[in-house]
Amino acid sequence: MDATASDLIKDSKKALNVLIKQPEIDPKRISVIGHSEGTMYAPRIAIDNSTIVKNVILMGTLAQNPxxxxxxxxxxxxxxxxxxxxxxxxxxxxxxxxxxxxxxxxxxxxxxxxxxxxxxxxxxxxxxxxxxxxxxxxxxxxxxxxxxxxxxxxxxxxxxxxxxxxxxxxxWWQSISNLEPNPSIIGNISKSTDVLLLNGENDSQTPVQQAFLLQQRLTELNHPDHTLITYPNLGHLFSPSPKWSTGQGPIEQYVLADLYTWLEAHSGLSHSSIYTTKHNTTLDTNSHSSGG
Missing domain, CATH: 1.10.238 (Recoverin; domain 1)
Known part of the structure; x- marks a missing residue:
């Protein structure tokens, strides 16, 4: 594979431009989701498209670099x-x-x-x-x-x-290692863009401490709306996993439910001002519109 990090970011931006031109899409309610390696790209896409990206969701978060x-x-x-x-x-x-x-x-x-x-x-x-x-x-x-x-x-x-x-x-390895780490660029995300971090506590590929680092950085920067949810016993793919390896099952339904509920509350589609979680997760939030 000869693709570089720059190539993948450019491809993502092209996909975003195609999306917002669709007549059924509201360009003021765009959400960008990145998983694992994608969490290096999603913030950059949001930064360069701050007028249209309403939400950024990072799943299995990378913060450390190189x-x-x-x-x-x-x-x-x-x-x-x-x-x-x-x-x-x-x-x-x-x-x-x-x-x-x-x-x-x-x-x-x-x-x-x-x-x-x-x-x-x-x-x-x-x-x-x-x-x-x-x-x-x-x-x-x-x-x-x-x-x-x-x-x-x-x-x-x-x-x-x-x-x-x-x-x-x-x-690819050289290109992604040359990227500035997420904690260094996350402050460039617009204050009007809401951020959700999701991480399995048994993630053996992007350890949950990575999400804590990024959440701490957002707090230091006084980002007005960011939320971290961690999941006991779930791994990198948000399925049950031991902490030594990655379980290969589908994403747990309650993770998808959390994601849907957060998006609903942060997209202007819901009148709810309180976000709650009822299952066994850890919720950390620094948000004017979120609580738990």
Missing amino acids: VKDLYYYPVVTSPLDYAKQVLDKNNTDSISIKDLSAYQLLTKFLLPISILNTNSTQDIAKALQKNFGSKESIDIEKELQSLFIKKYDNLTSFSLSKCNLLRPCPI
């Missing part, structure tokens, strides 16, 4: 925590090769995809054995962590010429 730093969490921090907290049952600070080979959550960062595609845990164990010699167990802090870091360095190298499911494309 994005390279964010990759450290899913590639090093999260799998290392998993090894310590889940697999090291006897608190020995080590893990057996046999146990390690059974968890693709960890081995996907240590072995080629071609080996992982096999259904044989025994074959995976043999491949791991080549990395660790004749050892039956490995030290989590020293050996396992160093391998995760090596994988991270390989994934985030701009010198790579190819991309795959685990490796970002160099052209």
Whole structure:
């Protein structure tokens, strides 16, 4: 893929221009939604189209930049925590090769995809054995962590010429890493544009702390209407997920209900001045028209 962040932003602006020309569209009630990588683009689209964008919704929020730093969490921090907290049952600070080979959550960062595609845990164990010699167990802090870091360095190298499911494309990677981080540009969003942040508390790709950073920045800037809702037990795709990986189910209905209710209250279509949430979420708001 040769598309850059600039290309994707331009495409989004073109789509917005097409949208507002449709006769059934009210150009004063336009909302822009970005998810994950899209949360880097949606604020920029709103900033450059401040007269027509009424609302910005960011789901699975990216705040940190360079994005390279964010990759450290899913590639090093999260799998290392998993090894310590889940697999090291006897608190020995080590893990057996046999146990390690059974968890693709960890081995996907240590072995080629071609080996992982096999259904044989025994074959995976043999491949791991080549990395660790004749050892039956490995030290989590020293050996396992160093391998995760090596994988991270390989994934985030701009010198790579190819991309795959685990490796970002160099052209795109360089372009998005050169973008100013969201906390630096979020203050340029018009005060008349309302902002909604949604994040799963078990998001293993864009950790919920990213949403907290952006919400804190909006508060510091005295943005008049911004709301953060976090969801226990939901992951990056807003479906039930452990904190170590991303669940692949559909978006939970109550998340969609929150999104609809917020849009209704912030689009001029509703006379309601109070936004409430009735399920088990965390709602943080700094808004003249919102409460919870």
